[in-house]
Amino acid sequence: MTSDHPVDRRTHVSDYFRLERWELPSDGGDERPSSFGGRAPIDDHQRGAGGGLRTGGLLTNLDTLGGFTSGLAALPRWIVTTSLLATVSELDHVGPLRFRADVVRRGRSSVVTALDVVDEGAADRHVAAATMTCAILDPRAMVLDFARPFSLAMPPPQADPVRPEEFFCIEPGAGPVTRLRLADQLRNPWGILHGGAVAMLADEAACRAAAAHGADASGPNGLAAADAVLHYLRPVKVGPVEARCQVLGTRAGRTSVRVAIHDVGAEDRMVTLGSVTVLAV
Amino acid sequence: MQGGVIALVAEAAGAEALGAARGLDGNAFVVTDLQIAYLALGRIGPVVTSARVLGTGPDGRAGAVVELRDAGAGDRLMTVVNVSGVPAAVLAGSTR
Numbered sequence: 444m445t446s447d448h449p450v451d452r453r454t455h456v457s458d459y460f461r462l463e464r465w466e467l468p469s470d471g472g473d474e475r476p477s478s479f480g481g482r483a484p485i486d487d488h489q490r491g492a493g494g495g496l497r498t499g500g501l502l503t504n505l506d507t508l509g510g511f512t513s514g515l516a517a518l519p520r521w522i523v524t525t526s527l528l529a530t531v532s533e534l535d536h537v538g539p540l541r542f543r544a545d546v547v548r549r550g551r552s553s554v555v556t557a558l559d560v561v562d563e564g565a566a567d568r569h570v571a572a573a574t575m576t577c578a579i580l581d582p583r584a585m586v587l588d589f590a591r592p593f594s595l596a597m598p599p600p601q602a603d604p605v606r607p608e609e610f611f612c613i614e615p616g617a618g619p620v621t622r623l624r625l626a627d628q629l630r631n632p633w634g635i636l637h638g639g640a641v642a643m644l645a646d647e648a649a650c651r652a653a654a655a656h657g658a659d660a661s662g663p664n665g666l667a668a669a670d671a672v673l674h675y676l677r678p679v680k681v682g683p684v685e686a687r688c689q690v691l692g693t694r695a696g697r698t699s700v701r702v703a704i705h706d707v708g709a710e711d712r713m714v715t716l717g718s719v720t721v722l723a724v
Numbered sequence: 725m726q727g728g729v730i731a732l733v734a735e736a737a738g739a740e741a742l743g744a745a746r747g748l749d750g751n752a753f754v755v756t757d758l759q760i761a762y763l764a765l766g767r768i769g770p771v772v773t774s775a776r777v778l779g780t781g782p783d784g785r786a787g788a789v790v791e792l793r794d795a796g797a798g799d800r801l802m803t804v805v806n807v808s809g810v811p812a813a814v815l816a817g818s819t820r
Binding site (some may be wrong): 526528529530531532533547548555557568569572573574576670672694695696697720 | 756757759760761763764778779780781783785786787789801804806807808810814815
């Protein structure tokens, strides 16, 4: 992923998933925040064991779209994600996936956004619903100059595609601990690790932990992450980043995994706490 | 309105909606996961729920989004809950 060109942190992670976005201005005037639509294809190298876009990728797109929607609602300030709650109803997707983000609450210090995902290639079959909470912060030197209504075309396919584990710099391994190297392209405009990268790490780590714990992987394709709750407690600034998992139990083919993510280089402080449900697929 | 009560109401509303989507009584559907986002206080009431069923998997597992609104406070959105559940018949005997 090295390049002679500087990484554009505003779009780099969303470019990987080729997320197209368009603003849907409110019909309630300037006092009402805009909604957003989004669309992302599912390239073959991004498909997971469930057959569709793996949940870490789904969460990355939700974080990107929901974060931008929340940020525009917070102008002239900006936001950081503080929690992402997602329930995934379908792991096998035809694609493209269509996203919708609506602000449900805009307070002085936080924005809450509801997100929905359907599979356009499967007659708009429902894929996931999520709720995202963001904290409003002073943007400092961040440039927040957007043409409105905002739109961003779908990025082209990658000429040399890499698997999500490689793009997100997740080290190979097995067992309850999984590491991510904090590469520059994974930082967001705040200069901290993108929330989607944290989600992808949680996805991969939970699946590895469930497999190591002996979770039922009798399905033809193994294990895949589905529902996830992530609480972003602190920013990841240094790295490497380590996801430490505890398998809580298995019920009806679903293994619940508690995931604690630490910034090893920042005095090992806990940065994200969450839970991921892993399914046999 | 106390947060635990909100969770209980959301669970009941979710189970009813998930059961109805499969032609079952709400008691025949077991809620296994709740993801709760508390947005605003419930001060006046009555509190009204609405549920949207998202989809049903091959084993009967299904999800719904339940919203709670304070009807006495201009229908203000209080809480959004993602509910997952499974028919009791599927869940029986599958815990370890």
